[in-house]
Amino acid sequence: MMDHLSVPKKEAESVLKILRNSNAVNSRFRIITEGDNVLIPINEEVSLSDLNVEYRIVKHEGNPDASKIGRPLKFKGSYDVIGDIAIIKKGDQEDPEVIARKILETKKNVKSVFLDKGVRGEFRTRDLELICGQGNTRTIYRENGLRFVVDVGNAYFSPRLATERYIVAKSALEGERIIDMFAGVGPFSVTIANMKRCEIHAFDSNPAAMDLMKENIGMNKIKGKIFPHLGDASEMILKYSEMDRVIMNLPHTSFSFIEKAYAALRKGGFVNYYEILDSAGLEDRMEKFREIGFEMRNKRIVHGYSKFLNVYSIELFKNLK
Numbered sequence: 001m002m003d004h005l006s007v008p009k010k011e012a013e014s015v016l017k018i019l020r021n022s023n024a025v026n027s028r029f030r031i032i033t034e035g036d037n038v039l040i041p042i043n044e045e046v047s048l049s050d051l052n053v054e055y056r057i058v059k060h061e062g063n064p065d066a067s068k069i070g071r072p073l074k075f076k077g078s079y080d081v082i083g084d085i086a087i088i089k090k091g092d093q094e095d096p097e098v099i100a101r102k103i104l105e106t107k108k109n110v111k112s113v114f115l116d117k118g119v120r121g122e123f124r125t126r127d128l129e130l131i132c133g134q135g136n137t138r139t140i141y142r143e144n145g146l147r148f149v150v151d152v153g154n155a156y157f158s159p160r161l162a163t164e165r166y167i168v169a170k171s172a173l174e175g176e177r178i179i180d181m182f183a184g185v186g187p188f189s190v191t192i193a194n195m196k197r198c199e200i201h202a203f204d205s206n207p208a209a210m211d212l213m214k215e216n217i218g219m220n221k222i223k224g225k226i227f228p229h230l231g232d233a234s235e236m237i238l239k240y241s242e243m244d245r246v247i248m249n250l251p252h253t254s255f256s257f258i259e260k261a262y263a264a265l266r267k268g269g270f271v272n273y274y275e276i277l278d279s280a281g282l283e284d285r286m287e288k289f290r291e292i293g294f295e296m297r298n299k300r301i302v303h304g305y306s307k308f309l310n311v312y313s314i315e316l317f318k319n320l321k
């Protein structure tokens with residue numbers, strides 16, 4: 001029996017798009033129709049929290065796709081594919097070199113496989129070790145119908161936030177004035193500006209991320225306007241007031257910037273806040289947010305971080321009082 005996501009037929013197309021963007025669909029099996037629902041086969045290594053699903057996972061024996069029988073089986077071990085680059089997580093049970101060879105054998109578009117030795121420093125760049133392949137860190141990545149130039153060695157990028165970016169872009173209203181406080185190569189800003197005619201001020205202190213963000217704004221046909229600003233977000237944000245939304249994706253240290261985000265918002269304005277927390281830490285944060293003058297609209301786990309820690313997405317709004 002294997003995991004399938006049960007989704008109402010009319011929502012299946014849009015859900016499939018999100019799942020495919022996250023490499024979550026098990027393409028060796030067919031999608032099954034059952035009454036008003038479809039059952040989408042899901043890859044074993046995908047967790048519910050990664051998918052951010054509002055739908056039920058059900059067990060089903062599965063309907064193998066005959067055209068794929070005989071091909072090499074999927075293997076265990078977590079890795080991300082970003083364009084023509086695969087990044088293996090440190091700490092997988094299998095030997096990274098064995099995983100890397102299997103990836104090169106099975107994923108024809110992958111040209112380089114790196115080992116991820118952690119994200120470091122103010123710029124949150126990945127410490128990468130080339131295991132096999134060409135070793136180019138720059139590539140083109142497709143997500144939510146958009147193209148992004150990324151440089152996995154010189155500016156932060158994670159494909160695991162694809163669904164989150166889609167959710168935030170969907171929830172933004174036409175005409176919003178937004179600050180993307182830690183914008184990196186611009187995936188939140190570009191995804192929102194693609195869907196909504198917003199004005200977005202995108203900050204980052206990493207010059208390499210800023211250059212890539214400018215390329216990404218230029219290479220996608222977007223409706224909204226993005227203004228890239230290089231520098232320290234905690235200083236730049238002081239010039240803004242009455243903003244509709246602030247996006248705070250710096251999960252290790254977001255909290256130290258929260259009061260400045262509060263000051264930049266209009267009453268009723270939103271914060272999309274990300275932080276790595278355990279459940280006790282989450283309770284504590286909620287209390288602190290209330291003291292500052294925020295109320296919580298929503299929270300969800302974006303993905304697991306370690307045994308007890310998760311990356312949380314918390315939607316706050318500035319109290320109307």
Ligand SMILES: C[S@@+](CC[C@H](N)C(=O)[O-])C[C@H]1O[C@@H](n2cnc3c(N)ncnc32)[C@H](O)[C@@H]1O
Nearest residue numbers: 122123124156182183184204205206232233249
């Ligand atoms: C976790 S990454 C998020 C990037 C982007 N939002 C995304 O989803 O890919 C955080 C980014 O914040 C930037 N950063 C860290 N401290 C900063 C600061 N004080 N001011 C501006 N940017 C900062 C880093 O350079 C990095 O690109």
